[in-house]
Amino acid sequence: MSIIQRKMLKQEVKPVQRSQLDAHLRQLLAIDRIKDYCPNGLQVEGRQHIEKIITGVTACQQLVDKAVELEADALLVHHGYFWKGEPSAITGMKKRRLQTLLAHDLNMFAYHLPLDIHPKLGNNAQLARLMAWPEPVALEQVEPEGVVMMTELPVEQSAEQLKQQLEMQLQRSLVCAVHTPQKAIRRIAWCTGGGQGFIDAAAAAGCDLFITGEVSEPTVHSAREQDIAFFAAGHHATERYGIQALGEYLAEEFGLEHQFIDIDSPA
Structure with missing residues (x-):
């Protein structure tokens, strides 16, 4: 300048x-x-x-x-x-x-949480904008409303395709990825930051993929046993x-x- x-x-x-x-x-x-x-x-x-x-x-x-x-x-x-x-x-x-x-x-x-969940300026909303995902909605029965968001892709993609897209947009390798590369993904849920504990709610909602920032040891087993792909993309990177x-x-x-x-x- x-x-x-x-x-x-x-x-x-x-x-x-x-x-x-x-x-x-x-x-x-x-x-x-x-x-x-x-x-x-x-x-x-x-x-x-x-x-x-x-x-x-x-x-x-x-x-x-x-x-x-x-x-x-x-x-x-x-x-x-x-x-x-x-x-x-x-x-x-x-x-x-x-x-x-x-x-x-x-x-x-x-x-903190007020910025995570704001419908336009929030971390969850801005991650959806960055990834060009269709209009997201709050995952029901999770409080506060908006802390976990969900969307449905217009066309199925493989888990590996979405992993590569996320890494490209965030400009970093994922911290953890639990998935079968060719698993078909249509419904996605996400919670930026430290939201790994919401994976069970995402699985119960019929999601094919759950994305958050961090991972804990039980998260891996939850993903495997409930057949839901899981990506930990970094607390800082997603926020x-x-x-x-x-x-x-x-x-x-x-x-x-x-x-x-x-x-x-x-x-």
């Missing part, structure tokens, strides 16, 4: 109040209606006026440092802090992350797209400057 382009971009950016952005996101993502394992919304308060936002999957130290380097006013992530069950003491790694945010007056917003979509939406809605930073993780 040239100096002239950067100046033009700066002139077009409109600052927004932190409280206004927080309230808008709270309503957009319906965070008050969703029980989660962490607080959703503003987790660390920074400066009042926001012009530039950085988005990323996980609020690791490297991403926080990058947001500071790029002089962002707010950092928006999918995986933030203060998870249930974690030690409450502010020491070591947690102390360094929070110290960096506070020292630079940098806001940090985090949206890069919701936070990007959210950032792009906010840039357009409020006239903010937005940049997505991908701090890769093989997990």
Whole structure:
């Protein structure tokens, strides 16, 4: 980007109040209606006026440092802090992350399940968009609604074809694949991130393939014994797209400057 382009971009950016952005996101993502394992919304308060936002999957130290380097006013992530069950003491790694945010007056917003399940901007919806799958629907009897999605392909494909398509779009090899290469796939269910525990619900719904980010040892046996193909495509790899979509939406809605930073993780 040239100096002239950067100046033009700066002139077009409109600052927004932190409280206004927080309230808008709270309503957009319906965070008050969703029980989660962490607080959703503003987790660390920074400066009042926001012009530039950085988005990323996980609020690791490297991403926080990058947001500071790029002089962002707010950092928006999918995986933030203060998870249930974690030690409450502010020491070591947690102390360094929070110290960096506070020292630079940098806001940090985090949206976990609300971002997974949003029907347009969510991780599940964005994975379907990336893969050009037909209009998905929520898998019934799984809560919260939308945490597992399902679609039916217009034409059957083999499990191996879908594996190759997924690897190409995500630009990485799958973490785990349990399938007969020529198995016919028509109905697909998926849950981005750590959703391997939903494989039984997908099998009960008559799905031919279940896709998620992670795999546990029992998942392999569930797939084999219920004759459902299973792909673990990476927690990070399947959740890069919701936070990007959210950032792009906010840039357009409020006239903010937005940049997505991908701090890769093989997990």
